[in-house]
Amino acid sequence: MFMFSIIVTPVIFKNNTRDAAGSIVGYLFPVYFPFVVGVSALSLLSYLLTLSWPLMRLQTIILCLLVSAFIFSMLNFTVIHPQVKKVKAKVHSFDKSMPDTVDEGLLRKKFKRLHQISVLLNLIILADGIALIVISQRF
Template sequence: MQVVTIIYRLAVSLWLGGAALFTFMLTPILFRSESRDSAGRIVGLLFPGYFRWGLACGVVALICRVILSGKGTLVAGIILAVMLALCSFQSFYIEPKAAALKKEIVSFETTPKDHPLRREFAKLHGVSAVCNLVVIAGGVVLVVLF
């Protein structure tokens, strides 16, 4: 069981670390150093892999948590299930819709913020950002408490 515990902790830590690195380091650096359109294109290319990483780490962590059973399993399992649900929602719903909208918006630099497509994209981006922060918060709780 010690190996399963190590794999569980590693999966959660890699998920949390990847999400934190992408959210708080990589994305801000790209948007500071590149044009809005260029940074958005790069981040858009990275998103599918980012979400697959989260899904893979989450599935491994959830399987390990089920195998481990015991103190905190139910709470940790619920947190992992919520994190996975949010990551799945981002991966299979938000990201494809946002990518399709980005193709319709010629340029984020020249298209007015009040343009209907930009407003729709902003809503999706807001929902995705909240999902991402909840996933990160869940990861922190799992690392600290379990």
């Protein structure tokens, strides 16, 4: 996630037009989102299988982080990403500074809002992962 979000995507957008970069990244998302869901599901499932009950405080924190990562990755994959794809398909171009029509301007705003939600969910999942790494190293 870190490589894709912090390195790969910015490099693609820096070296291509917005439309071309969006297309390139668009080819990666059908692999990226299911991968994140799979990793978060596998992490949660493997943790659940190793738990001893009743849960101690640290175990509860770890469980909450894993559950939230799974929920947010599923939300991104099953709700936000399909909406982003649908809206993006209706926008003729992101390269032009001004949209061709009022409708396209509204579509761009909707795309931007959905994209911001997706980025926020990705950042939360990434923060979850970092927190889990820190916890595992400290305890």
